[in-house]
Amino acid sequence: MYWTKKHVMMCTSLHCNQKGAMDVLGRLRREVFRRGLDTEIMVNNCGTIDLCDIGPNMVVYPDNVIYGGVTAADLPDILAYLQGGPVVDRLLLQPRSNFEGKRRDFYDDMVNQGIDNENEALELAKAHDLDQTFFDEQFRRGFMARKPIEKSDEMRIHPTKKALTRYGLLDAGNRADDF
Ligand code: FES
Numbered sequence: 001m002y003w004t005k006k007h008v009m010m011c012t013s014l015h016c017n018q019k020g021a022m023d024v025l026g027r028l029r030r031e032v033f034r035r036g037l038d039t040e041i042m043v044n045n046c047g048t049i050d051l052c053d054i055g056p057n058m059v060v061y062p063d064n065v066i067y068g069g070v071t072a073a074d075l076p077d078i079l080a081y082l083q084g085g086p087v088v089d090r091l092l093l094q095p096r097s098n099f100e101g102k103r104r105d106f107y108d109d110m111v112n113q114g115i116d117n118e119n120e121a122l123e124l125a126k127a128h129d130l131d132q133t134f135f136d137e138q139f140r141r142g143f144m145a146r147k148p149i150e151k152s153d154e155m156r157i158h159p160t161k162k163a164l165t166r167y168g169l170l171d172a173g174n175r176a177d178d179f
Contacts, residue, residue, distance in 0.1 A: 013048035016055035067091035116156040
């Protein structure tokens with residue numbers, strides 16, 4: 001890193017890329033150059049930051065800001081922020097931000113209600129306005145896992161340590177090993 005004031009890293013790994021990250025990155029780079037900001041703002045791509053379900057994701061240092069679900073339409077607000085304007089709240093990853101809050105509530109209910117049946121968990125997800133795509137992705141991304149029930153062909157499911165950590169549930173005395 002040069003002595004720039006801010007360093008932007010846009011994830012261009014698989015999931016973010018499938019949702020347009022390279023296009024956003026290219027546009028942002030061009031605009032930073034066009035405005036002559038490249039001595040103050042460095043823009044790079046990076047590999048996954050493990051928030052694939054809410055991508056495309058962008059991290060800004062030293063601000064400790066993570067933006068999720070970034071599209072080209074968000075770039076005017078992001079550029080204004082990079083030039084000293086307000087943080088773009090609608091994109092900001094926080095425990096209670098729009099896209100994170102309902103996921104957190106879903107996992108919180110799943111743990112506290114002791115749900116380990118896949119169909120029940122899917123219904124719970126839908127009750128939190130989360131769809132089948134979200135639900136399937138939880139298994140692919142390692143947030144939920146299936147475990148065979150002894151002496152049965154059926155499986156039970158459980159949130160992994162990764163999910164419990166992300167959604168602040170380890171502190172509540174819930175340990176992945178208990179599931
Ligand atoms: S692919 Fe971008 S966070 Fe995983």
